Structure formats: structure tokens, C-alpha cells
Amino acid sequence: MEVSEPDPSDDEAVEKASDNRTATRQDSDSKPAVKKKRKQPTECFLSQPEEKQESTVKAKRRRKKKISDVLQKSAPKPGVPADLQNLLTQHFGENRSVIEIEELKLSDSCFLPANDLSHSFSSYLKEICPKWAKLRRNHEEKKSVVMLVLCSSALRSLELIKSMTAFKGDCKVLKLFAKHIKIKEQMNMLEKGVFHIGVGTPGRVKALVEQDGLCLNATKYMILDWNWRDQKLRRMMDIPEIKRETIDLLEKSIIKLCRDGSVKLGLF
Numbered sequence: 001m002e003v004s005e006p007d008p009s010d011d012e013a014v015e016k017a018s019d020n021r022t023a024t025r026q027d028s029d030s031k032p033a034v035k036k037k038r039k040q041p042t043e044c045f046l047s048q049p050e051e052k053q054e055s056t057v058k059a060k061r062r063r064k065k066k067i068s069d070v071l072q073k074s075a076p077k078p079g080v081p082a083d084l085q086n087l088l089t090q091h092f093g094e095n096r097s098v099i100e101i102e103e104l105k106l107s108d109s110c111f112l113p114a115n116d117l118s119h120s121f122s123s124y125l126k127e128i129c130p131k132w133a134k135l136r137r138n139h140e141e142k143k144s145v146v147m148l149v150l151c152s153s154a155l156r157s158l159e160l161i162k163s164m165t166a167f168k169g170d171c172k173v174l175k176l177f178a179k180h181i182k183i184k185e186q187m188n189m190l191e192k193g194v195f196h197i198g199v200g201t202p203g204r205v206k207a208l209v210e211q212d213g214l215c216l217n218a219t220k221y222m223i224l225d226w227n228w229r230d231q232k233l234r235r236m237m238d239i240p241e242i243k244r245e246t247i248d249l250l251e252k253s254i255i256k257l258c259r260d261g262s263v264k265l266g267l268f
Helices: 008-030 043-064 066-072 081-092 096-101 121-128 132-138 154-163 184-193 201-211 239-259
Strands: 149-150 173-176 195-198 221-224 264-267
Touching: 043 184, 081 096, 081 239, 081 264, 121 154, 121 264, 132 195, 149 201, 154 195, 173 184, 173 201, 195 201, 201 239, 239 264
Parallel strands: 149 195, 149 221, 173 195, 221 264
Antiparallel strands: none
């Protein structure tokens, strides 16, 4: 039996074929891999401008509600009794019955002439209290004052005390605010001495009345520092805390005395 020897050309063909496959694999490996592009998330970018726009609108709305912005554009108008009456009606309108609101109303006879913005404090007091000298001489009761002046702060109280020099004469004036003065000290002073005028904030005056440190039976005049504006152009009734304490004092103590005719209200 004759065995045929392998043809060298066949081996060369096999080698070439394997070399071609290897080269093909190397070429494919040498090509850079193509990365798939990822889609950029768009939801977060869409929500940001909306939030920004919404916050800007809210900021503008808040700014419009600032009292100073509104008052800067409005000319100052002197307060009149109807302003106080409307304030009380708005404050109690939602929580009180018609009968209860009627009991809080004050007639025109309860009010003194209002300041028309042409007066100093002394000239205004001289106009509304022409018989002040006689009232001052006849007042001898302790724990009371003939005139009570309410304003928005301790600093404003000091300003008013200084500005009434031409009116008060030698009468005694008591500071009725909380800054640097304890309420017990004020109660002791009222109990031991006779004072004609009290000037202070509604919060401290209300506390003194509630603790029986100040009696209002001898009080003839109550003046509200109605028209004065602070650095932010706020009047005393534009400040929520001062407004609330003033209305509480009026409701609990002053309105009844006004309706009985013993106290007159003035808006300076």
C-alpha cells in the first residue's frame, strides 16, 4: 500500500488561512471602541427655571405687602375718629356679634379735636385741655393720672415728654414703658406719689391696669400718638403688637369710660 506524502502547498494554505484570521482579529481589536452616547437627563433642568420663576413671583408679592412701600407712595393724612372706629370694627368684625360690635362703638362726643398735622405736641394739648392748670391743681389721687399718652416705643415716649415742656408746667410726668424700668418700680411710684401725666406704651399700661397698679377712674384724657411714623414709615397702629395691645386696652378699660363720659379720646 502506497502512502501519499502531504503536499507542502496544503500546509502553506493552512498557515495563510490562520494568519489571515489572526490579522483580522488584530485589526478588529486595534479599532477604537465606539461608546454609546447617553441621553442627558432633562427633568432636573426643566424644573429649576420653574422654581426660580415661582420664587421670584412670591418675592414680588411679599414686597408689595410691606407697609413702608405702601406708605411711601401715599401722602400722610391726619387721623380722624372714624379711622379708630373702622379699626375696631375690622378687628372684631369676624369674631363678634352685631350687638357686641355696637357696644364697642363710640359717639363723636367721646373724641377730642384731632390733630390736623399743624400742631406741636404742646400746642395740641393746650388746645384740647384749656383748663389744664385747674385740673392739675385739683388732682390729688395716687395710683392714677389725669392724662394718659400712648405711643409706639420708649424712645418715642421720651421725645413726647420733652416736647410737652411748654404745656405741662410743674406737673409730674411718669414714664410708663418697659425699657430699663421694672413694673414693680412703677407700681411703687404710683402708690407713693401723685402724678398728673403718664406717657408710655400700651403693653406696659395694660399690664399696670391689669395688676391694679394704675387706676383709670381719675383719668380725663387719653391721647393716641396716631400720626407719628417711625423710620420704616409705620404708625403705631401699623405695628401688629402695638395695635393688638392698644385695642385690648381700649376694649377692656377705656371704651366703657368713654361711653360713660369720664374719658375723652384724642388722636395726635
